[in-house]
Amino acid sequence: MAPAFPLDARIRSVKVQGRTAKFTANVMGDIQRTEVTFNADQPTINVVYRYDEGTDVFADQEIPAPGARSKGLRILRSRADPNSLHLVLEGLGGNSYGLRVRTPHQVGEVTGVTKESDGIRATHLLVAFDGPADTYVRRELIIPLRHSKR
DSSP states (O other), rough: OOOEEEETOOOEEEEEEEEEEEOOOEEEEEEEEEOOOOOOOOOOOOOEEEEEEEOEEEEEOOOOTTTTOOOSSSEEEEEEEESSEEEEEEEEOEEEEEEEEESEEEEEOOOTTTEEEEESSSSEEEEOSOTTTTTTEEEEEEEEOOOOOO
């Protein structure tokens, strides 16, 4: 089993059937997969990951009608380091798109991005794209992350 976690998540332990298990974390692009191996010799296997939450980005996707062009936000890359979130996005020029950031950190300010908290540890961002209305425009953002006291 190898679920995906954000790069800045910290895996503390894994238990299989209540017993501590060895695991390996492997970076694969913008995520880390934390793999644990076990025998599936029982009908139900209980695997529990204990971890410190990392930073993740998501957007609501609208599925275009058959034959229609996509008009939605494209999240090409999302990578968090200890102090910032690096995003590579594409959107149609002249449009703004909603994006949510779930993180245990405080999300900083960036030019051309409007920010508001939704109260459940996610921050809503509204990202504006300049350029021709019928063309996808790439935008690279570095969003500061300030560590919250725990």
